[in-house]
Amino acid sequence: MKITALKQQVKNPERVSIFVDGKYSFSLSLGELVTERVKSGNELDAPTLKRLQKLSADGKLKARALAWLLNRPHSTREFHDYLRRKKVEPEMTEKLTQEFSGKQYLNDEAYGRWLVELKSRAGKSSRAIRAELFKKGVAREVVEKVLAGDSEDELERLKIIIAKKRRLSRYKNDPARLTKYLTSQGFSYYLVKQQLNIDWPQS
Numbered sequence: 001m002k003i004t005a006l007k008q009q010v011k012n013p014e015r016v017s018i019f020v021d022g023k024y025s026f027s028l029s030l031g032e033l034v035t036e037r038v039k040s041g042n043e044l045d046a047p048t049l050k051r052l053q054k055l056s057a058d059g060k061l062k063a064r065a066l067a068w069l070l071n072r073p074h075s076t077r078e079f080h081d082y083l084r085r086k087k088v089e090p091e092m093t094e095k096l097t098q099e100f101s102g103k104q105y106l107n108d109e110a111y112g113r114w115l116v117e118l119k120s121r122a123g124k125s126s127r128a129i130r131a132e133l134f135k136k137g138v139a140r141e142v143v144e145k146v147l148a149g150d151s152e153d154e155l156e157r158l159k160i161i162i163a164k165k166r167r168l169s170r171y172k173n174d175p176a177r178l179t180k181y182l183t184s185q186g187f188s189y190y191l192v193k194q195q196l197n198i199d200w201p202q203s
Contacts, residue, residue, distance in 0.1 A: 001049060003042045006033070015059075018052075020044065026056035061088065065096055069105050073114040077137025079106055108138050112146035123161045125186030126154045155195075158187055162195055 005019040009027065017027045018038060028038060032055060044052070068074075068082060076097065083093045100106040112133055119129045126147055133143045161182065165171045171178040175196050182192045 001044045001046075003038065003040055003044065006038070006040050020049065025049070026053045027060070028052070028056055029059055032059060058092065061086070061092070062096060066100070066105065069100060073111040074106070075108055075111045075136040075138055076101075076106060109142050109146060111136075112138050112142055116146050120153060120157060123157050123185075125157070125188075127188075128186035131186070154187075155191070158182070158191060158195055161185075 001020050003018055003020055004022050007017045007019070009015045009017055015027045015029055016033050018025055028036065032038075036052065036055070038052070065079075065083065065086075069079060074082075079097065079100070080093060083096070088096075097106065104110070115133060115136070116129055119132065124132075130143055130147060133146070134140075162178070165178055165181065171181070179189070179192050179196060183189050
């Protein structure tokens with residue numbers, strides 16, 4: 001078997017398509033092309049061709065995984081779930097996890113801080129945020145670290161939500177209904193009652 005042509009891809013100039021005996025066989029990155037010393041006219045035996053095709057498949061998988069990972073922050077568990085859906089072998093999963101973690105593309109603490117900020121802006125309670133972090137596989141010590149000092153922020157979020165909801169007709173004159181809604185969002189009953197009593201003092 002002989003490499004008969006190398007063609008730089010139009011959609012992805014960083015990859016080169018390799019043709020063997022006149023037919024497309026696999027593609028490599030520019031770096032892999034140099035490392036493997038792949039040139040037009042090279043003779044390939046079956047084991048070498050198989051190894052290069054595996055290198056090609058792994059390279060494309062890595063590129064797709066990185067693109068998915070950089071789309072937004074993800075937890076390590078989310079990343080593993082993504083690779084599992086793609087039926088990636090455990091060895092490759094571990095290899096990518098170590099590489100991306102080392103480059104800080106995958107960082108549960110950074111993910112946790114991003115999620116806390118995102119959900120805080122959406123008015124979620126600390127309890128609801130904590131539950132979601134656990135659901136995403138973030139370790140308890142990391143969860144407690146990223147939520148440290150959030151109690152004051154949570155109080156401010158609660159005040160803002162109460163002010164917004166009280167403008168709605170279904171809550172305006174019904175503190176019991178508003179209390180039920182707020183506690184269903186994870187805010188503590190004591191904190192909710194404390195804040196509502198400022199506007200609806202008990203007679």
